[in-house]
Each structure stands twice: as structure tokens, then as C-alpha cells.
Amino acid sequence: MEQRITLITLGVTDLALSKAFYEALGWRGQEVQETVFFQAGGLGLVLWSREKLARDCGLAPGTPGGFGGIVLAHNVRSDTEVDELLAAADLAGGTVTKPAVFNEIGFYSGVFTDPDGHAWEVAHNPGLPLAEDGTVTLPDFGAA
Amino acid sequence: MEQRITLITLGVTDLALSKAFYEALGWRGQEVQETVFFQAGGLGLVLWSREKLARDCGLAPGTPGGFGGIVLAHNVRSDTEVDELLAAADLAGGTVTKPAVFNEIGFYSGVFTDPDGHAWEVAHNPGLPLAEDGTVTLPDFGAA
Numbered sequence: 677m678e679q680r681i682t683l684i685t686l687g688v689t690d691l692a693l694s695k696a697f698y699e700a701l702g703w704r705g706q707e708v709q710e711t712v713f714f715q716a717g718g719l720g721l722v723l724w725s726r727e728k729l730a731r732d733c734g735l736a737p738g739t740p741g742g743f744g745g746i747v748l749a750h751n752v753r754s755d756t757e758v759d760e761l762l763a764a765a766d767l768a769g770g771t772v773t774k775p776a777v778f779n780e781i782g783f784y785s786g787v788f789t790d791p792d793g794h795a796w797e798v799a800h801n802p803g804l805p806l807a808e809d810g811t812v813t814l815p816d817f818g819a820a
Numbered sequence: 821m822e823q824r825i826t827l828i829t830l831g832v833t834d835l836a837l838s839k840a841f842y843e844a845l846g847w848r849g850q851e852v853q854e855t856v857f858f859q860a861g862g863l864g865l866v867l868w869s870r871e872k873l874a875r876d877c878g879l880a881p882g883t884p885g886g887f888g889g890i891v892l893a894h895n896v897r898s899d900t901e902v903d904e905l906l907a908a909a910d911l912a913g914g915t916v917t918k919p920a921v922f923n924e925i926g927f928y929s930g931v932f933t934d935p936d937g938h939a940w941e942v943a944h945n946p947g948l949p950l951a952e953d954g955t956v957t958l959p960d961f962g963a964a
Binding site for chain 2: 681682683684706716719721732733734735736737743745747749773779795812814
């Protein structure tokens with residue numbers, strides 16, 4: 677298995693609402709067959725019916741809205757950008773579940789959830805610098 | 821907000837078990853401060869305590885194991901590779917929740933879950949070709 681991810685699909689309960697939320701944050705995608713595809717760097721971020729997604733995976737859909745066990749991080753280039761994005765997410769109908777603070781490691785971050793409760797950490801971490809194209813290369817932590 | 825993702829963090833209940841699972845599939849990462857970091861293309865895939873992850877996001881951890889509402893897809897270059905990866909996931913202690921089939925769209929895919937129930941679709945989709953470096957560029961679906 678190569679170390680890469682092709683698509684991240686977020687299960688949603690109201691496609692139009694979710695699409696509008698991400699569009700309000702500046703994302704632009706394509707809607708086709710009740711699915712929204714956003715290009716996200718070298719992979720795709722997809723919005724699709726949570727129930728169909730679960731069934732397509734052979735899983736019970738369960739209850740939406742709670743913590744799903746996965747967090748996406750979107751790192752930015754300044755503390756100000758962290759504040760701006762959290763404010764924009766709030767304005768767009770998201771929920772800021774953790775206002776930005778300097779965490780134990782020393783960098784500035786906060787968290788918002790989208791209309792379905794999917795969590796996004798927004799962080800400015802100088803220890804994990806972004807390349808010009810927005811990709812990251814993990815530092816050598818000097819660990820095993 | 822730029823259309824990109826910096827990190828995907830999977831909340832896990834047993835870090836050593838989860839790390840061993842991904843290592844059995846060929847992933848190599850770094851463990852530092854009870855966190856495992858894998859380089860995954862231009863982003864990082866991270867394993868961290870599910871409970872700490874939830875609390876760090878200002879969220880209640882909830883119950884692990886059920887469908888979390890997010891599915892990661894790992895596309896490969898042949899139908900045979902789909903079968904091989906699903907078999908490897910099963911052997912490594914994952915659960916094949918959907919044996920590979922040709923889906924309605926016409927491509928071959930199946931799904932496994934990792935030890936914490938995080939779902940991975942494994943697909944060979946000629947309509948979404950992989951670049952040599954494993955990235956994808958979404959086609960023009962001719963949609964809005």
C-alpha cells in the first residue's frame with residue numbers, strides 16, 4: 677500500500693447545505709449525481725449522503741453529528757489567518773468548538789465543525805511549514 | 821480557505837495496535853509523544869488517542885468503532901491490486917466490510933476498516949487516473 681490518500685469523503689445529511697458551507701469558505705467544486713467533488717491539493721474532498729456512504733461501505737450509518745473519530749487539519753501561514761478562518765466558519769454556519777489558543781506545543785490553533793459535525797483544526801504551526809503549493813513534508817522528529 | 825488538507829488524524833484506542841496495522845500494510849512513520857505521523861503524499865496521516873483528539877477539539881469522545889461519517893479512499897492501478905490490498909488488510913487484523921465488486925459506476929472497489937473502524941475504500945477507477953506520484957486531478961464532470 678503506497679502512503680497516499682486519493683479521496684476523503686464526508687458523509688452529509690443535507691448536500692445543498694454542506695456544499696453552501698464549503699462554498700462560503702471559498703471552496704469551488706463540481707456537483708454530479710448528488711455528489712460534490714472538490715479538488716484539494718493532490719486529492720479529492722467529496723461530499724455525499726452519509727447514509728449512502730455508510731451502506732456503500734457495508735456499514736450501518738449510525739447517528740450523525742457526534743465525534744466521528746477523524747479530524748482534518750488545515751494549516752495556514754499566520755495566527756491572524758487562524759482567527760479569520762474560524763470567524764468565517766462561524767459566519768458560514770459552522771460551530772467553533774475550540775476557540776484558537778496557543779496549545780501545549782506552542783502553536784496557535786482552533787477547531788470548527790461543519791454542518792455535519794466533521795471537525796477541522798485550523799492551525800498555524802511554524803514547526804510544520806507549508807510549501808508554496810500548500811503541501812507539507814513532515815520534519816524528522818528524530819524518532820523511531 | 822485554500823482547497824487543501826494538511827493532516828488527517830485518526831483517533832485510535834490502542835496506538836501500538838493501530839501502528840502495527842498500518843505498518844503491516846507497508847506504511848512507515850515516526851512515533852513521537854504517543855502520536856504516529858505518516859507522510860501521505862503531500863499531507864500527513866496521524867494516529868493519536870481518540871479521547872485526547874476529541875477533547876483537544878472541544879468535543880465529547882463518544883463511542884468508538886461505529887461509522888464515523890468519513891471514508892478515506894485509496895485508489896490503485898489494477899483490479900488485482902484491489903484484491904491484494906483487501907486481503908492484506910484482512911490478514912493485518914482489519915475487517916473487510918465490503919468485498920470487492922464492480923459498482924454501479926462500473927469500477928472495481930471494496931472497503932476495509934482498520935482496528936478502530938475507520939473505513940478505507942480500495943478502488944481501481946480508470947475514470948480517476950493516478951498520476952505517477954499517486955496524486956489525482958478530478959476530471960471535468962461537465963457539471964456546475
